[in-house]
Amino acid sequence: MQRLGEFIERQHSSSLPSHELSTQYDTSLSGNFTDFCLDRPYIRSHDRQMAVKLDRIDCRILDELQKDSSQSQRSLSDKVGLSQNACWRRLKALEASGVIKRHTVVLDRDRLGVGLVVFSMIKTRHHSAGWLKTFRMHVSAIADVVDFYRIGGEYDYLLKVVTRDMASYDEVYKRLIENIELETVTSFFAMEAIEEQRPIPFG
Known part of the structure; x- marks a missing residue:
């Protein structure tokens, strides 16, 4: 060390x-x-x-x-x-050394008119390397998806979507399921951000 x-x-x-x-x-x-x-x-x-x-x-x-x-x-x-x-x-x-990963700013969603936060849980029957590559490219092309995780448990993926309103989320949802087979998409709508962007524990 x-x-x-x-x-x-x-x-x-x-x-x-x-x-x-x-x-x-x-x-x-x-x-x-x-x-x-x-x-x-x-x-x-x-x-x-x-x-x-x-x-x-x-x-x-x-x-x-x-x-x-x-x-x-x-x-x-x-x-x-x-x-x-x-x-x-x-x-x-x-x-x-990678401790500071990149240079960015923190924006106020409400002032920008994108105050709706949605967490979408996705389940799929497909787990081949080729399908996963296609799915990742498909989701990453949707700008409203700000966080994208592969997870363990009942569901396979977790998305955090930041967008304007229900109508705009509906457009995101339609793009998400377009031309790709998904078993289940379950969405949860945030009512209030109690804690957000908290410190990463380390040491």
């Missing part, structure tokens, strides 16, 4: 970009990591391709990014107690 600092030094030079970074970082994590890290000098990030150790400063960086990922590099480095140079190297290392 290698320390993240060693990974940083090998992967990145010490030069800081001429402009301040204000990119929005999707840590895929929210919540307060600082308290979680207080009694843990290092936290392991388990990845199939790479395993790195997150120290307290890394946790503070992730904590600050999930609070405000649009803040400038200077603001972030001041909050975590690093120079801009050192903070930039740690950010790049977190990206390279």
